[in-house]
Amino acid sequence: MSGRVPGSVTPLELFYDLTYVIAFAVAADELAHAITEGEVGAGLGAYAFAIFGVTWAWLNFTWFSSAYGNDDALFRVATVVQMVGVVIFSFGLPVSFADTAHGGSPNNALLVVGYVIMRVPLVVLWLRAAREDPEHRRTSTAYAVTISVAQVGWVLTTLPGLPTGATIAALVLLAAAELVAPVVIERRFGRAPWDPGHIAERFGLLTLITLGEVVAATVAAVGVLVRDTGWSVAAVVIAASGLVIAAGLWWAYYLVPARTILTRWPTRTFPWRHAHLPLFGAVAAVGAGLRVAADGVEHEVLSLLQITLALAVPVAIVIVLVFLLWSLLVRSFDLTHLPLFVGTLVPIAAAVVIAAVVDPHTPIHLADGANLAALVTVIALVSLSCVVEVVGHEKVGYSHTLRAVKRNLRP
Known part of the structure; x- marks a missing residue:
């Protein structure tokens, strides 16, 4: 050794x-x-x-x-x-x-x-x-x-x-x-x-494995729901949203060039690695939120607001932490990122508002068409936030990352 x-x-x-x-x-x-x-x-x-x-x-x-x-x-x-x-x-x-x-x-x-x-x-x-x-x-x-x-x-x-x-x-x-x-x-x-490059690869792979748990949670939760009540609009929406959320979070995480930056500046590894502790927990909690959604729909014991918060909060935390990881690595504050950051969180905020307006206390009943429409809307909005994150980083954020790294490389 x-x-x-x-x-x-x-x-x-x-x-x-x-x-x-x-x-x-x-x-x-x-x-x-x-x-x-x-x-x-x-x-x-x-x-x-x-x-x-x-x-x-x-x-x-x-x-x-x-x-x-x-x-x-x-x-x-x-x-x-x-x-x-x-x-x-x-x-x-x-x-x-x-x-x-x-x-x-x-x-x-x-x-x-x-x-x-x-x-x-x-x-x-x-x-x-x-x-x-x-x-x-x-x-x-x-x-x-x-x-x-x-x-x-x-x-x-x-x-x-x-x-x-x-x-x-x-x-x-x-x-x-x-x-x-x-x-x-x-x-x-x-x-x-x-080796900072190896560290970046290891953390990325554990993030990937944790996202796999989100996919597994989606399959398990929807499988139980379908077995007990058959295929429904709610089951389809939960299944599709789970996959979109997992794919979106994966895409967003790997848009941050961690290995390249940490290899060049190893001293940035400590704050970056500590930020992963809540990130791993938040990603796994997305899987828990999908399980809560399926259980709430199946047993009708949770309100729409409770279901929405269980899914929206961990997704929002992951999105915030992806932006934090970017800042810790690049060490650059870019005002043009603020509209992207706010735009990513807007669908999540809208989902919570809709859930609170529909009925924050009464357990959800999908026989009520309004409840079903609200459930589909809020879950779709949470998924949309991940799509906005990816598209925004691809169209705007990544070019800013390249410019910030080039500025750091200047003598």
């Missing part, structure tokens, strides 16, 4: 990422169930905790593998062990959501066991890198120590008798410390030999 030769993603890394499809799907399912049951606040809290745990462990593995992933037997075994941790963590998610719904902490012993298994192999790998790469020994050792201390903290949050408020405060402090630690380590001891 003397520093990885820059290159593309390995089959082992792709195999590792597959476990995250499971984790994202379980978290999205639990969020959808919580929203359907009216436990929105508790569900969002448990979901945020779940997404942080999963994505932060993934990010740490990616950081190490980009620097020292030599794909030998020890590295492979350590990676598979981490995959086991992801699966165990996923088993703890239903308990986390249930406890949170009853006023408890989102943390539980099963989650922590899974999380520790996801992290401890990295301690061994960082120590190995410290031994075999003297040039970056202090950085690697600092990572190993920081991860070890963090795991002790996570274990302590599961001690019996701790008040829920104190536990949640401790979890927030631990998460904040974990986010700050890598920045401090690499500023103080020097950068680990990670």
